[in-house]
Amino acid sequence: MTAIDERLHDRKFVRTFFTTPTAESGADDSAKKLRSAIGLRGMQAPDVWVPDNEDATAPNMRDEGAENIAEVVADDGEEFPGEIHPRVVWHRDDPSTRYKGFQHMLEITDPENGAVENIDGFVIPEVGDIDDWKKADEFITIVENEHGLEEGSLAMSVIIESGSAELAMGKLREEMGKADNNLERLFLLVDGEVDYTKDQRAITPTGGLPEWKELRHNTSRAASAAGCISVDGPYDDIRDVDGYHERITANNAMGMLGIWSLTPGQVVEANKSPLPPEEGYWIIDADGREVELESREGVEVYSGDRIELEEEDGGYELEVGSDEIFVESEEDLADELLDLVDYVPSMDDIVDSMEEFEAAKEAGKGAIAMTRAATVEIDGVQVDVSSDRMWDEATYQALMTPVKLFQDVYENRPDQHDDLAELYSEDVVDRAMDVGN
Amino acid sequence: MTAIDERLHDRKFVRTFFTTPTAESGADDSAKKLRSAIGLRGMQAPDVWVPDNEDATAPNMRDEGAENIAEVVADDGEEFPGEIHPRVVWHRDDPSTRYKGFQHMLEITDPENGAVENIDGFVIPEVGDIDDWKKADEFITIVENEHGLEEGSLAMSVIIESGSAELAMGKLREEMGKADNNLERLFLLVDGEVDYTKDQRAITPTGGLPEWKELRHNTSRAASAAGCISVDGPYDDIRDVDGYHERITANNAMGMLGIWSLTPGQVVEANKSPLPPEEGYWIIDADGREVELESREGVEVYSGDRIELEEEDGGYELEVGSDEIFVESEEDLADELLDLVDYVPSMDDIVDSMEEFEAAKEAGKGAIAMTRAATVEIDGVQVDVSSDRMWDEATYQALMTPVKLFQDVYENRPDQHDDLAELYSEDVVDRAMDVGN
Amino acid sequence: MTAIDERLHDRKFVRTFFTTPTAESGADDSAKKLRSAIGLRGMQAPDVWVPDNEDATAPNMRDEGAENIAEVVADDGEEFPGEIHPRVVWHRDDPSTRYKGFQHMLEITDPENGAVENIDGFVIPEVGDIDDWKKADEFITIVENEHGLEEGSLAMSVIIESGSAELAMGKLREEMGKADNNLERLFLLVDGEVDYTKDQRAITPTGGLPEWKELRHNTSRAASAAGCISVDGPYDDIRDVDGYHERITANNAMGMLGIWSLTPGQVVEANKSPLPPEEGYWIIDADGREVELESREGVEVYSGDRIELEEEDGGYELEVGSDEIFVESEEDLADELLDLVDYVPSMDDIVDSMEEFEAAKEAGKGAIAMTRAATVEIDGVQVDVSSDRMWDEATYQALMTPVKLFQDVYENRPDQHDDLAELYSEDVVDRAMDVGN
Structure with missing residues (x-):
């Protein structure tokens, strides 16, 4: 049945x-x-x-x-x-x-x-x-x-x-x-x-x-x-x-x-559209608008006008739209920015995470923390941000959907293999077809 | 049944x-x-x-x-x-x-x-x-x-x-x-x-x-x-x-x-409220707020502070809220504005469109393009914008609702005829009662 | 049954x-x-x-x-x-x-x-x-x-x-x-x-x-x-x-x-979180963001940058985000502000209103107006605002939910009595337990 x-x-x-x-x-x-x-x-x-x-x-x-x-x-x-x-x-x-x-x-x-x-x-x-x-x-x-x-x-x-x-x-x-x-x-x-x-x-x-x-x-x-x-x-x-x-x-x-x-x-x-991107990238919530950060030699740069950041005596002045926040330490600043930025993982990133969780599961762990870190630059000021997300079996399953979609496409649409090979490297395609099986 | x-x-x-x-x-x-x-x-x-x-x-x-x-x-x-x-x-x-x-x-x-x-x-x-x-x-x-x-x-x-x-x-x-x-x-x-x-x-x-x-x-x-x-x-x-x-x-x-x-x-x-307006008008999305344009001798004028437009060397600078866009040609500018403006048709406009589609249908066409054009003015700069919308039978039926509402009101509420005659000209009333039947 | x-x-x-x-x-x-x-x-x-x-x-x-x-x-x-x-x-x-x-x-x-x-x-x-x-x-x-x-x-x-x-x-x-x-x-x-x-x-x-x-x-x-x-x-x-x-x-x-x-x-x-606050407070809609006003000696003060107010010749200039409104009288100004402010009642306020309605009901009235008034200050300009809300039996019942929640908590969770006594005065607790019964 x-x-x-x-x-x-x-x-x-x-x-x-x-x-x-x-x-x-x-x-x-x-x-x-x-x-x-x-x-x-x-x-x-x-x-x-x-x-x-x-x-x-x-x-x-x-x-x-x-x-x-x-x-x-x-x-x-x-x-x-x-x-x-x-x-x-x-x-x-x-x-x-x-x-x-x-x-x-x-x-x-x-x-x-x-x-x-x-x-x-x-x-x-x-x-x-x-x-x-x-x-x-x-x-x-x-x-x-x-x-x-x-x-x-x-x-x-x-x-x-x-x-x-x-x-x-x-x-x-x-x-x-x-x-x-x-x-x-x-x-x-x-x-x-x-x-x-x-x-x-x-x-x-x-x-x-x-x-x-x-x-x-x-x-x-x-x-x-x-x-x-x-x-x-x-x-x-x-x-x-x-x-x-x-x-x-x-x-x-x-x-x-x-x-x-x-x-x-x-x-x-x-x-x-529903397939993960070739390259991951960071986004920032610029006063209600989602803006992609530009990756320059490992630094994620915001160059718009909706967010302003300035180092001042004894701290930092962060302005988002018409809201001004003053924070005293780089740590507090990183906390504020962490609420604004997020990461859009590439197919490669997703497969990495899936494999990492599968390995942890085999080692007897039910949940692990996935870390995502970056150096963000606004108005010339650089800040290191880092976030953890707990993954358990349910997270793993829920985030598997784009991979399963890819696998279904790859199996049923040989005519798209060339296009997919252009989007993702051969190695990523092989690992994506393998993960979860 | x-x-x-x-x-x-x-x-x-x-x-x-x-x-x-x-x-x-x-x-x-x-x-x-x-x-x-x-x-x-x-x-x-x-x-x-x-x-x-x-x-x-x-x-x-x-x-x-x-x-x-x-x-x-x-x-x-x-x-x-x-x-x-x-x-x-x-x-x-x-x-x-x-x-x-x-x-x-x-x-x-x-x-x-x-x-x-x-x-x-x-x-x-x-x-x-x-x-x-x-x-x-x-x-x-x-x-x-x-x-x-x-x-x-x-x-x-x-x-x-x-x-x-x-x-x-x-x-x-x-x-x-x-x-x-x-x-x-x-x-x-x-x-x-x-x-x-x-x-x-x-x-x-x-x-x-x-x-x-x-x-x-x-x-x-x-x-x-x-x-x-x-x-x-x-x-x-x-x-x-x-x-x-x-x-x-x-x-x-x-x-x-x-x-x-x-x-x-x-x-x-x-x-x-649910009846179409007496006069059609253009609206613009001014950084998240819908603003009515003022019609002056055939030109639709925006006079608020949320959108700014300036002709510069080699193009136009368009600022919506805190977003700045530079476009090189008037055509590109028209494209940008087309995403921002929309038209609220009058009862007269709606009846015109209905009749146009009915005539096309009789002539054996299943779908026709309805064009809507205007000259929009922002900060003294005038731009011609024009959009097409494909109408088929389903579009026609869906957009008929305000007309059917009007017809139901007119038939059942003779006491409102005077008020409706004040809102719409007699000719528009006659044509609205006739369309679709 | x-x-x-x-x-x-x-x-x-x-x-x-x-x-x-x-x-x-x-x-x-x-x-x-x-x-x-x-x-x-x-x-x-x-x-x-x-x-x-x-x-x-x-x-x-x-x-x-x-x-x-x-x-x-x-x-x-x-x-x-x-x-x-x-x-x-x-x-x-x-x-x-x-x-x-x-x-x-x-x-x-x-x-x-x-x-x-x-x-x-x-x-x-x-x-x-x-x-x-x-x-x-x-x-x-x-x-x-x-x-x-x-x-x-x-x-x-x-x-x-x-x-x-x-x-x-x-x-x-x-x-x-x-x-x-x-x-x-x-x-x-x-x-x-x-x-x-x-x-x-x-x-x-x-x-x-x-x-x-x-x-x-x-x-x-x-x-x-x-x-x-x-x-x-x-x-x-x-x-x-x-x-x-x-x-x-x-x-x-x-x-x-x-x-x-x-x-x-x-x-x-x-x-x-779902319990009413200890102290009531006023909030203002500051261009899409809800901001709490600061209560200073009976005056509710807004001190952010998203709203600006200035007295001018013959009226007031009110600026909310990038929208400017000119009003001629203090009454018109109060009307504009009334659309922006709202009051978050304390447990004490809620019990007061409940008792007021119950008394009116006993006196044979089906509906009464509840008034809420404040002096609001923006950029040094003070304005008196006041709003009425009609309460009938349905309003009374609908607004009783937080009180019923409180009563359920108080009856079933004696271990939280100390915490609740810290949040609310003993008198408020007694009246809240009594109201509606």
Whole structure:
């Protein structure tokens, strides 16, 4: 027996969910964008590719879109490095849309079309409460049966874009495993914030999307409790790479490691963002803004205007924003700075710490102190700071997540080995693959 | 069949929930405040008026209060422009209070008193888990049966002021529609933060109310999932109009478009706040504070101290708070400013965009770029900025909410037509009523 | 019948949850730390002491740890002023760990060991969904039966450190009271953020713990709805007293009044933090930072740099951060300052207000205005400010929480009477014990 909250699918992690229109009128080849997307490799190729036969494709082109998916995947699906999960039409309030989605799934997976071996599952949008999820699950079961596929072999991912779907996520543990459904096929829980905003009838003065932090927490929690993987919705402002990166960082702190990508550029950013950096670096809280310190010959230098430091008679004057603090000793100054600085470890640093803890554990210790030290320089004044953090088994396990993510990527995405080798040295890659096993 | 998550009542939106004491001792006429409130019209009149026979009225005056409600509504209820939902006493832990509430409901709706035609429903405070909600529902069913009213014709609204009631909201979809209850009568889910704070045993140093953001999200979500309407609790600081407006704006971004009002002044503010402004305007993020730009002959001018801009040799020096950025070209400067500015569209702007998208859709396009451009001036330097936003069907639907709110208000509140005509030109009103239909 | 959402145990409040390793190899006496902890008294002694036979103790020392617990509690448990709830091993995914935990519970409570009279219950870590909680409950029932204890007499507390456990908290009201379990024994719901972070697979750049605000809200809400008590997890940075205090303040505003303590110093801080201060004081919002005003002969003085005030021709210039406001009259100035200042009442102030409201209630008033006035001085300019707050029954009840906490502490912790007498005068203690009864 497998516990329901272990991730059940081949991929334990999904960083990227990239959608492509399936058919466009007016072009010589209506499947042109599909053919282009299926050729992506390396960091530009997503973990999950979603030929989008719903919102990205005009309603009157969707029958052709379903045929295009089958044709393009039959031609080039075998070589595609990620998984392929087409999105079909669906709506909790409209049986004709649901029936259309069923027909498209039948078409795409028809063995005569030659694509089904490389179709990993389907994405169902606009689901409602759990009984609506079961309708989609049942259609997929019938599709599997009609086409001679093993029951449960096609994954099902859903877009959470209604309050009822958000509530349904709390019921997954009770419903998965029941004899009358195959909901164990559930794979991705993907937030769809634009439609969710409509469903909640939310209004913002500028028309911008609300943050929906509670929705993202609930999605991540449900994924954790039901062995699925959580993915955030699209980030509309394609040119705003910093904003996209910040959204990913915020998502990761909630356990939501995947995000929708609208362009290959966003795919690259989202594939790389959750991985630890090549080089570790120190950051400082400069009056509410996080600033990276510049490493110069072993000294970490702050050169902004938000923090000022001066040695005076009998002590130091530290000014952060408009707050002035006077401290009498270098030790007190180090204490103050310790509250402001933090270290972002590199992959190498993380592997070092993991190995250090594993060695301590073998030597019979349950907890050890990990020390992190640096010389920080502000306005020419240098201060040595050093912090200890206690690690026990729980700390070790919690900090293992980026390593496990790396291992999952490395095992499943050989096409990214070159990119990873550029990011990390070969030695680091070898040790990262080895740690924890 | 109607899906449970469509709003089922006459009003699809409720902006204002205004409470009035039902009986005060010592006055010549104990019903004086009721008589005054039922005379409110236009923006001073709430969408839902709540003669409050619970907390606002002394316990020993509540029998008289129930009689007063019947008498005042019999006299003047026909002309009142909003709905009338008296609050009766109730407590999940006290059967005698519940029985008293039942008796008051019987009295208020007794056909001999002549008020029942203008009583739209009841507000039940201090509910607990869903089985407690069913007790109130059952009493209302008996009231309807005793007085020859159609079953389900009286709405039921509840005050969410306990952890058990918050959890009950997650069960509404499973319970509504069952043969043994009439919970489809549920109308408003109203947060009661003071009692909720007591129930959670929360402590703040100053005694101020916690924000309870998760409660508000969960209430809004439940309303969305169960076809009800969510309303925030009272805002105590009556003189703080800005604070009330900010709370409403924050609520609206969660889909909670209604709020309690304690005075006719708060009613006016809460009736107007969720509607789009008469004139659009640009805002700028001035080091964490949102500031409105002043429009002078087509140029949007920032004249505060938090942002400084200077043309220098070979570029521009932009200072936001204590951050300085140097950019070399006007294009780079425009890029930086684009991250800081945003536009708050007027009702006119929104209708324009809606019509533009509808025309594009008819012409067979699934998505179009909406452009917004302005000339921004800071410290005498003028810069042209321009942003595109992709609109698809989902964007269109999500941004339709303020228009739908307006349409609901216009249809149901003829007494506010004059006020709306003052806010928006007649032409805008006509087009807003037409769009989306 | 008792409603499930009333707190069912002897203690209605728990401020502190202090863990101690149960057995350490290499020491002369492996139970040394247990013997030291059980000797704690007064503010250093926790409300709940947790001999930790799980994470704090090495796996190969845990059988000895169980014996140590029995021995130390048999020797000195009678005199310990708090409750004693050992933590045993458990894991939702591992039956051998669960069986080991069962054996340790049997051992610790074996009447022959002489400890059971002073064992108040057990703490079960790593629980999963509600059926996993029932397995632990069933083992405790068997322990009670085997050892001739009354069924339900041993409390059960759980550590919430998985998404499935977080969801299980929403089901407590449905499951408690069923004939086939004794879940009414549930006492503490304790968040375990490190393991929760692992379970959610969250990643932060520095490896720091995410805030998990939604988890804390959901835990506090579940405690409120199911008659339990919520407790936050460990705060790792032991030297950071300010940070620990801030975390407690934030927790209290969510109704989470208890927190894990890792050292006697943290116990002292956590025992005192939720109690009202000895002396009331004014605070001011200095451009986003809360600063305490200094009381000098009846005048509340701000002497920082973030706010500046100057009397000018025809008015006053008030500068908060980089915002300048000009007001023409002292009245307008007082209005502006009123938005910035607030008062933190002392225990004495709170009791005064409670008594004032009780007197008004007896005189037949439902609501009264409570006035708070002060003279505030900034840059030598003095301004009189005064605010009213309406109190009704709900306000009174909500603000009673710190008093009830005090009463619970005073009744259950005679060993803290001296410390409380140092904090508050005898007269205040007497009146605080009397109010509300």
